[in-house]
Amino acid sequence: MQILKVENLSKIYGSGDTAVKALDNISFSVDKGEFIAIIGPSGSGKSTLLHILGGVDIPTSGKVIVDNTDVYAMDETALAIFRRRQIGLIYQFYNLIPVLNVTENITLPLLLDGRQVDKDNFNHMIEVLGLSDRLSHLPNQLSGGQQQRVSIGRALIGSPAIILADEPTGNLDTKNSAEILQLLKYFHTNFHQTLIVITHDESIALQADRIISIEDGRITRNEVIRR
Numbered sequence: 001m002q003i004l005k006v007e008n009l010s011k012i013y014g015s016g017d018t019a020v021k022a023l024d025n026i027s028f029s030v031d032k033g034e035f036i037a038i039i040g041p042s043g044s045g046k047s048t049l050l051h052i053l054g055g056v057d058i059p060t061s062g063k064v065i066v067d068n069t070d071v072y073a074m075d076e077t078a079l080a081i082f083r084r085r086q087i088g089l090i091y092q093f094y095n096l097i098p099v100l101n102v103t104e105n106i107t108l109p110l111l112l113d114g115r116q117v118d119k120d121n122f123n124h125m126i127e128v129l130g131l132s133d134r135l136s137h138l139p140n141q142l143s144g145g146q147q148q149r150v151s152i153g154r155a156l157i158g159s160p161a162i163i164l165a166d167e168p169t170g171n172l173d174t175k176n177s178a179e180i181l182q183l184l185k186y187f188h189t190n191f192h193q194t195l196i197v198i199t200h201d202e203s204i205a206l207q208a209d210r211i212i213s214i215e216d217g218r219i220t221r222n223e224v225i226r227r
């Protein structure tokens with residue numbers, strides 16, 4: 001079952017002499033439960049693509065369809081709801097809210113959406129993430145690896161259609177990187193969670209089901225490496 005379809009996506013920043021073509025006619029689709037690695041040089045358009053997939057940046061032209069919904073045909077209100085319910089975003093520098101503790105950071109997306117926290121689901125998640133004894137800690141009381149585990153919890157708590165991660169291990173040492181990848185793979189394998197991960201780390205890319213390479217805003221390779 002197809003969960004994401006991208007059609008002829010282009011993004012131009014600015015205009016006239018200073019215009020930058022960040023994405024140049026990108027098309028691909030993703031099945032539910034796939035794990036995709038996106039690789040490519042710095043400045044090639046990877047983050048721009050991820051932001052547009054997640055409804056946080058607007059394409060200049062082209063379409064993004066998530067779970068049969070045409071993302072950029074929605075009005076602002078519907079788009080905000082779409083982002084909260086269907087997209088889980090994970091960033092290199094965690095982007096946790098400094099004044100909220102671990103429990104509050106993880107459950108915030110549900111509360112913003114007026115949804116109840118399912119206690120069993122929450123407890124299972126924090127156990128898998130190894131955060132059970134850190135629930136009342138603030139982000140600045142946690143290591144980088146722990147902060148990234150909180151951001152994984154926050155991304156997953158609402159059972160989104162897709163997890164989008166932009167260099168999730170880019171700020172971590174080898175051991176913590178491996179742990180973060182193991183966690184993402186746990187949710188991918190056990191909950192059939194669709195994952196799209198931008199990475200510079202070849203050992204991470206090689207664990208994906210498919211690798212998409214981007215250069216100068218174009219797809220130069222789109223190869224299934226595992227079924």
Ligand SMILES: Nc1ncnc2c1ncn2[C@@H]1O[C@H](COP(=O)(O)OP(=O)(O)O)[C@@H](O)[C@H]1O
Nearest residue numbers: 013014020022041042043044045046047048049
């Ligand atoms: N908000 C922006 N305004 C202008 N140019 C941007 C903006 N965001 C990204 N760019 C440009 O678009 C290109 C692609 O950037 P980006 O998607 O961040 O690449 P990557 O994530 O692959 O390093 C780069 O040339 C970058 O300078």
Ligand SMILES: [Mg+2]
Nearest residue numbers: 046047048166
């Ligand atoms: Mg980037």
